Amino acid sequence: MPSKATPRYQFPFRGAALTDPPPEFAQLRQEEPVALVELPTGDHAWLVTGYHEVRQVLSDHRFSRAAAARPGAPRLRPVPPDATSILSLDPPEHTRLRSLVAYAFTARRIAAMRPRIQELTDALLDELVAKGAPGDLAQGFAVPLAMAVICEILGVPEEDRERFRQSADIALSLVPADADRLVAARATLHDYLASLVSAKRHEFRGDVLSVLASDHDGERLTYEELLTFGATLLTAGYHTVAAALINGTLVLLLRPDELARLRARPQLITTAVEELLRFTPGAVSGGTIRVATEDVELGGVTIRRGEAVIPSTTSANRDGCAFADPDNLVLDRPFGRGDVSHVAFGHGFHHCLGANLARLEMRLAIGSLVRRLPGLSLAVPVEELTWNPNTMIRTLSAMPVTWRRGETEE
Numbered sequence: 001m002p003s004k005a006t007p008r009y010q011f012p013f014r015g016a017a018l019t020d021p022p023p024e025f026a027q028l029r030q031e032e033p034v035a036l037v038e039l040p041t042g043d044h045a046w047l048v049t050g051y052h053e054v055r056q057v058l059s060d061h062r063f064s065r066a067a068a069a070r071p072g073a074p075r076l077r078p079v080p081p082d083a084t085s086i087l088s089l090d091p092p093e094h095t096r097l098r099s100l101v102a103y104a105f106t107a108r109r110i111a112a113m114r115p116r117i118q119e120l121t122d123a124l125l126d127e128l129v130a131k132g133a134p135g136d137l138a139q140g141f142a143v144p145l146a147m148a149v150i151c152e153i154l155g156v157p158e159e160d161r162e163r164f165r166q167s168a169d170i171a172l173s174l175v176p177a178d179a180d181r182l183v184a185a186r187a188t189l190h191d192y193l194a195s196l197v198s199a200k201r202h203e204f205r206g207d208v209l210s211v212l213a214s215d216h217d218g219e220r221l222t223y224e225e226l227l228t229f230g231a232t233l234l235t236a237g238y239h240t241v242a243a244a245l246i247n248g249t250l251v252l253l254l255r256p257d258e259l260a261r262l263r264a265r266p267q268l269i270t271t272a273v274e275e276l277l278r279f280t281p282g283a284v285s286g287g288t289i290r291v292a293t294e295d296v297e298l299g300g301v302t303i304r305r306g307e308a309v310i311p312s313t314t315s316a317n318r319d320g321c322a323f324a325d326p327d328n329l330v331l332d333r334p335f336g337r338g339d340v341s342h343v344a345f346g347h348g349f350h351h352c353l354g355a356n357l358a359r360l361e362m363r364l365a366i367g368s369l370v371r372r373l374p375g376l377s378l379a380v381p382v383e384e385l386t387w388n389p390n391t392m393i394r395t396l397s398a399m400p401v402t403w404r405r406g407e408t409e410e
Contacts, residue, residue, distance in 0.1 A: 007044055011037035011310070018387055018394060019251050021281050025049050025315035034299035037310075043074035045289060045308035046301065051319035051343070053299040057290065057311035059348035066090040067291035074308035076289050079182045084228045087236075087288060091349065100221055101229060102353060104208045110356045113153070117361055120148050121368050129372070133402040134379035138246050138395070142365070146242035149361055150234055155200065155207030163192065168235045186231070193230045197223065208233070233354070240282060241358050243395035245365050248276035250385075250399060251329060252366075253378050258331055262370050269367045272331040273359060276366075278317045278342035279329050283393050287311035287346075313343040375404035 013022035028035050033050035048054050057063050067073060067090075069083040081088045086097050124145055128135045135141075143165075151161050167185040200210045209230055212221055221229065252259045262268055289310050296303045303309060318326045322340050323333075335341055345352035352358070369376065378385075379400035387396050 005036050007036045007038040009035060009037045009047070011039060011045070011047055018385070018396065019247060019254065019280060021314050021318055025312065025318065029315060029319055029321075034301040034303075039074070039076050041075055041078065043076075043308065045074055045076070045310050046298075046303055048287075048298065048309060048311045049315035049319075050299060051316040051322035051340075054287065054311040054313060054316035054343060055347050056298060057309055058287070058343070058346055058350065060296065061090065062293050062296050063290040063309050063311075064090050064293045065288060065290055065350070066093075067293055068289050068308065070291075073291055074289070076310070077182075079186075081289075082186075082228060082231075084224060085232050086229060086353075087232060087350070094349065097221070097225060097229075098349075098353070101212060104211045105353050105357065107356065110360060113149075113357070114360060114364070116152065117149055118364050118368070120145055120152075121364050125368060125372055133405060134400045135402075136398050137249060137369075137401050138397065138399040141369075142245035142249070142399075143242045145365060146238050146245065146361070149241070149357075150237035153208045153237070153357075154196075154230060154233065155209050156196065160192070164189070164234060165238070167192075168238050189231050189234070190227055193227045197226045197230065236352075237354055237357070239393050241361050243282045243393045244277065244280065244358065244362060246395045246399055247280045247282060248273075248362065249366060249369065250396065251276060251280050252370075253376065253401070254382065255329060256377070258329055259370065259376070262331060262366075263374075266367060266371065268331050269363050271333060271335065273362045273366065274335050274342065275329060275331055275333045276362070277344040278323070278333070281314045281394065282344075283314065287313050288350075313346065317342050317344060373401075373403040376401060377403070 009024065013024045028047070028049045033048065033053050035047050035049070037045055037047045039045055048057055065081075065088050066083070068075070069081040069085075069088040071080070073080065075081070086094065086101065089097060124141050128137075128140050131140075147161055147165055151158075151164060156164055167189045197209060197213060200207075200213050209226065212226055212229065214220065252262065262272055287310055289308050291308050292303045292305055294305050298309075316322070320326050323342075345355040345358075379402040385396055385399065387394055
């Protein structure tokens, strides 16, 4: 039977700085790494904050995403998850679908995208520099870059991208009153993708949707699977990458010594990106809600069958049990040698398919910013920066910056 206990906390937590996890996470890791919380929908869930407990949830088949998408399941957002999305499937259905779509995200295909992503990056920076300082690194660089890359991957024509963006932005609302807008946005996206997929099934164009619409060893995605995966890839590849770029750059701007260190040692960009992913909060929950399919012991708590669990990767990435000096930014942190790996891209069978694409975008974008904009700094006091707290992914609505004019590197 589900727990009858009364939650002591409302989740998501409010009032934290954009670049720091809510202080409640550190408190819960020490006192109650598996804690009952109340969600905006009025449902209850067990919030998991410790690194090792989070990894257990992410790799344990008894914590089901499919169960979390069923009617009546506890949920965080105003509308239930799409039960047909790869994000809402368990093995063996998830295994089959992932094996088909993984072909589009091989290391070779990702590496082949590098020149085009660099070209898009350079074009946006050219435009930013031409307009002169101050400029907006959020709406003038990170957001259009992330949208352009994911739309090119999907094969979405440039003239349709603003329409795509509007639907994707609505999709992350946490406000219960936005339920109707969320449903309408999903329908708009579905209708557009239907026409796009239909065209690609008749004419191969080399983009990911064209690849996924083709046969692979005699198997292919169904029409509905293609539509759902396209919508999932759009919202995941756009919002998460844009937020990681904006928030990660802000972290560097607030630490001028570290920014100067990265400029002096550009070879640090690979480990710097991994550390920014670990250090910088993004999604308010930090992990997708799951439902236990049987009673499970976790962190000294019995999770009953039917109860919801939220594994907070944001909290896990700041756990001192896993990372030395976790609340300091260490650009050359020895991931894979000294400290354990971060879980910004998840862990286990739902590990993010687009992780290497996101890494490539961040390395090229942040590396180019550091190289081309000397003296890069905020153009307003940090207290004047704003973001919308009512969405799944927290990021700045604008990031005014300045740099030394006349010294930009082409």
